[in-house]
Amino acid sequence: MSLGLVTDRRKPNAVTMKHIIYFLTIVLVSAACEGIGQSRITYVPDTAMLGTAYETYREASITGRRFKHADIEPLIRKRQGGDTFEVIQLGISVLKKPIYQLKYGNGPKRVMLWSQMHGNEPTATMALMDLFNFLEASGDGMDSVRTLLKTQTSLYFIPMLNPDGADVYTRRNAMDVDLNRDARSGATVEGRLLINAAKAVQPDYGFNLHDMHIYYNVPGTPTPVTIALLAPAYNAEREVNEVRGDAMRIAAGISQLLQEYVPGGVAKYDDTYSPRSFGDNFQSWGIRTVLIESGGYKGDPEKQFIRKLNFISILNALIEIAQGSYVQYDIETYESIPFSDSKLSDILLRRVGVSRDSMEYTVDLSINRNEYTIANDYYVQSHITDVGDLRENFGYIELDAEGFHFMPVKIYPKVFDHVGDVSLEQAMDLLRQGYGAIQLARMPEDRQHGLPLIAFYQQSPGTAGPHLGRAANFFLAKGGAPAYAIINGYLIDLSSMPRETFKNYVQ
Numbered sequence: 001m002s003l004g005l006v007t008d009r010r011k012p013n014a015v016t017m018k019h020i021i022y023f024l025t026i027v028l029v030s031a032a033c034e035g036i037g038q039s040r041i042t043y044v045p046d047t048a049m050l051g052t053a054y055e056t057y058r059e060a061s062i063t064g065r066r067f068k069h070a071d072i073e074p075l076i077r078k079r080q081g082g083d084t085f086e087v088i089q090l091g092i093s094v095l096k097k098p099i100y101q102l103k104y105g106n107g108p109k110r111v112m113l114w115s116q117m118h119g120n121e122p123t124a125t126m127a128l129m130d131l132f133n134f135l136e137a138s139g140d141g142m143d144s145v146r147t148l149l150k151t152q153t154s155l156y157f158i159p160m161l162n163p164d165g166a167d168v169y170t171r172r173n174a175m176d177v178d179l180n181r182d183a184r185s186g187a188t189v190e191g192r193l194l195i196n197a198a199k200a201v202q203p204d205y206g207f208n209l210h211d212m213h214i215y216y217n218v219p220g221t222p223t224p225v226t227i228a229l230l231a232p233a234y235n236a237e238r239e240v241n242e243v244r245g246d247a248m249r250i251a252a253g254i255s256q257l258l259q260e261y262v263p264g265g266v267a268k269y270d271d272t273y274s275p276r277s278f279g280d281n282f283q284s285w286g287i288r289t290v291l292i293e294s295g296g297y298k299g300d301p302e303k304q305f306i307r308k309l310n311f312i313s314i315l316n317a318l319i320e321i322a323q324g325s326y327v328q329y330d331i332e333t334y335e336s337i338p339f340s341d342s343k344l345s346d347i348l349l350r351r352v353g354v355s356r357d358s359m360e361y362t363v364d365l366s367i368n369r370n371e372y373t374i375a376n377d378y379y380v381q382s383h384i385t386d387v388g389d390l391r392e393n394f395g396y397i398e399l400d401a402e403g404f405h406f407m408p409v410k411i412y413p414k415v416f417d418h419v420g421d422v423s424l425e426q427a428m429d430l431l432r433q434g435y436g437a438i439q440l441a442r443m444p445e446d447r448q449h450g451l452p453l454i455a456f457y458q459q460s461p462g463t464a465g466p467h468l469g470r471a472a473n474f475f476l477a478k479g480g481a482p483a484y485a486i487i488n489g490y491l492i493d494l495s496s497m498p499r500e501t502f503k504n505y506v507q
């Protein structure tokens, strides 16, 4: 498909030292190279500035992942008619929700950034709202950065390209199409908006902002991939031309910056050529395009730390584009970033003793918790994802269960009216006695609850052994006494009070 994008606007070797004059708060180091009169400019990201910018301008009205179109629309519309941004409505979604583009700056380097084309991938949208606050402010000692961006770049932001998906927290749009597989066909309302925006703007640079699942790890390590980067391929051979090479350099710069925040927690996303995807097509249209995928980070279920990483990565990459300093990074640096592996789970229990069908054996168990969205919140439903020798696998939480035995949960004989009739202390007492489940007299309207117990109305839980694919509800016992409970995929140490927030539901 030809977009008719102008590709000869790119200026090879246009970035030279003489253009790099915009450092005011930015540290510039000139490192001597061989040869008289030659030097290589090294731009060192100002992490103190980036951190201050984030902490100062984080959009306080968004605190979790399940915000809706209605939550961000006022943050966009309040900027209409202002001095900082040119806000236009690109169009409307299938379900008639406006999709906006915010333009910042009037510089020659055109950059297009779009987020949340997958509705359940909101992390970068939060960071864009933070970035808007930063760009709009002034008089805080960071105006040099704004001046740099304003004079050298024109930034075109399209936050939440898939509002219909975002509002129900699903990947696809209201036509059940994956927008990131629609770059070639342009069959979707929202995909066409992005294609048309690219035609109109003819960007030099693109940022395709996504989330991925949290179970990617850096190969051979338990470290989650917190950010995955990709300079998407523009052909099946995965060749590197100047456009993709530049995208690789930008990604290498992001990776290097992130080492300071998540050492070893950056990987490359799968680089198989995807002829239907936007990043791959943008790259083939001559737009230096970087895919940023937000993954997982231990203790950050709402991805607020990863939101910060998005903010600083994007802001710094824009600074590097504005001043052309990304040329300092080598393609080899990008190539040396490892590809993600996928061997993480929420819980990994090693060497669990099992007695089943008069057999005694020892297995490792991996357990994940799937999320189910209810309005602005969610509950989880666990399942056992693997049973066997999982020595090469890892968990966000791991337990060496050698000497512990799988023990099924018992149902407490008394029926309760409400989950609220049982306190956390009572729940822990029940668990210590081997009761993992309570029955309710009726199904409540609000099925969510935060007790470390299975609460059920009719559907009796628990199984006699660890079954692949089944819910993870059991004890790990020593000498017949429960020491740990696994309730809906949460590992609970029965010797102390849990501090975790349980996102459970009445089943």
Ligand SMILES: [Zn+2]
Residues within 6 Å of the ligand: 118, 121, 180, 210, 211
């Ligand atoms: Zn995605």
